[in-house]
Amino acid sequence: MKWEEYELKIRKKCKEDCRTETFTNKYIKYAKTLFDKGLPVISSPSHFSMLVGMSHSYVCSMARVPSKFYRDFEIKKANGKTRRISEPLPDLKFVQHWILQNILEKCPVSIYAKAFIKGRTLKSNAKFHRSQTVVVTMDIKDFFPSISYYGVFSIFSEMGYSEPVSRFLSNLCCYHKSLPQGAPTSPYLSNLYMREFDSEIAEYISDKHIRYTRYADDLTFSGDINPHCLIHDISCYLYKYGFHMNAQKTRVAYQNARQEVTGIVVNSHMQIPKKKRKDIRQEVYYIRKFGLDSHLSHIQEVRSNYLNHLLGQINHALFINPKDIEMQSYYSYIMDIIKERKKMP
Secondary structure, three states: OHHHHHHHHHHHHHHHHOOHHHHHHHHHHHHHHHHHOOOOOOOOOHHHHHHOOOHHHHHHHHHHHHHHHEEEEEEOOOOOOEEEEEEHHHHHHHHHHHHHHHOOHHHHOOOOOOOOOOOOOOHHHHHHOOOOEEEEEEEEOOOOHEEEHHHHHHHHHHHOOOOHHHHHHHHHOOOEOOOOOOOOOOHHHHHHHHHHHHHHHHHHHOOOEEEEEEEEEEEEEEEOHHHHHHHHHHHHHHOOOOOOEHHHOOEEEEEOOOEEEEEEEEEOOEEEOOOHHHHHHHHHHHHHHHHHHHHHHHHOOOOOOHHHHHHHHHHHHHOOOOOHHHHHHHHHHHHHHHHHHOOOO
């Protein structure tokens, strides 16, 4: 629909509702801002509820008492610690998906953001830093929880939404006044929040011949770098935006050492780390030597999807380096076993 047609509909509706000319012109200006950005025009919280197809009182309860619409649990991280996940219940998740698909994904993010964006992958993020003199990786501590309700509100407000609508949308996307780890809206909102940060970092590195990408909370810099100065300066930028650097996860790697970016080795050609290759090689070796059933019994493996899990690891290695002859042979071998077992009664 063209804007002219849309404007006529607004004027007709305002006339039917006996709205003043001042109100009509003000609303048209508000709608035009959103329309030009390809965003849905939302006049009020109740209008939003109508758009998602739920009763307003029910959606209000999601916004006002979010604790009733989340389930909290913990998962183990690779370092043995736990990460708290707050997963929205189905109805709230539906509302958040609507916000994500109809509002958030219509807004562009920084070119330096490589996570949670269609067409941008872990591999493309790592490839950008291949064969560099120095690679510095940094991690933001408590990334999602550090993005507050007020930061989310500013995102919707800057899009052009009114204060009541921005507050309502922010309440639907936040939990405990910050972005919850587990909500479908949190990843994209984090990228939108980080646009200004990414822009400042881009300006900082512009005359230093440094490459920069951000994969969620993982920051990677490469090139001819003075690591000490870089880490200090980036820490200051992070603090400015309400973040803290995770010093334990900061890494500096030179060409003569293994340079790893988000789990991918990038020294000359890209591949998975040596330890992961060794683990896959060992699994395949024992299956060949003792047979699958004996191997599973020896390692006390009870997962029914063990082979698919191993195949997934091999597939990941081939995704990173499709020319890996060793992994190609492992893929063929495991696939043959899977096919044979499917034939068994």
